[in-house]
Amino acid sequence: DVKVTQSSRYLVKRTGEKVFLECVQDMDHENMFWYRQDPGLGLRLIYFSYDVKMKEKGDIPEGYSVSREKKERFSLILESASTNQTSMYLCASSHGSTGNNEQFFGPGTRLTVL
Amino acid sequence: GENVEQHPSTLSVQEGDSAVIKCTYSDSASNYFPWYKQELGKRPQLIIDIRSNVGEKKDQRIAVTLNKTAKHFSLHITETQPEDSAVYFCAASQTSTGSARQLTFGSGTQLTVLP
Secondary structure, eight states: OOOEEESOSEEEEOTTOOEEEEEEESSOOSEEEEEEEETTTEEEEEEEESSTTOOEEOSOOTTEEEEEEETTEEEEEESSOOGGGOEEEEEEEEOSSTTOOOOEEOOOEEEEEO | OOOEEEEOSEEEEETTSOEEEEEEESOTTOOEEEEEEEOTTSOOEEEEEEETTOSEEEETTEEEEEETTTTEEEEEEOSOOGGGOEEEEEEEBOSSSGGGGOOEEOOOEEEEEEO
16 A cells, blocks of 8 residues: 655744655655645646656746655755745655556645745 | 646535536647545545546446547546545646656546535
């Protein structure tokens, strides 16, 4: 059974703080993703990674960076948090083969920036 | 890039009735179309998917249809039950290129099944 975990369920930070969100998967998946979920906007892709140390921008990368030093771990970094980054952040992972795109999601981190 | 539009944004049905959610996509190269269900406070989970080489797929009370010519696909839930109440997301992807890893999601439909 695939397990994707995220470091925090709830997080409150102040404007300008540096924020780290961590995601870990235990199924040896090649691909990992970070989304933000806002009401009425669905799931929007921030960044994804298809291998260690590899990263690609998604649809809304501005204000975010990522790090993937180990296959099982994918970190999302907010260099200087702003109030418009208050959101639910979801991590996901999927197998590397092009024939299997199912993404498995973590429980989410609800981030509030004051 | 791909753009997926989903309608309606909210849908209320009586228990036992059917529910239909529709999505359109823009990239004719997309060939994989999954549907995810997200119950309140929980993570999204895949419930059914369809590839472009078939027009319809069914799994018990849920079915998905695909019209490649019109570039739209739909989720059909029959005999709805209260536990079907959730947010449903459609998505589209290509499986044959380097972008195979990405899914582009629709904006979601909040389905409420009234007892």
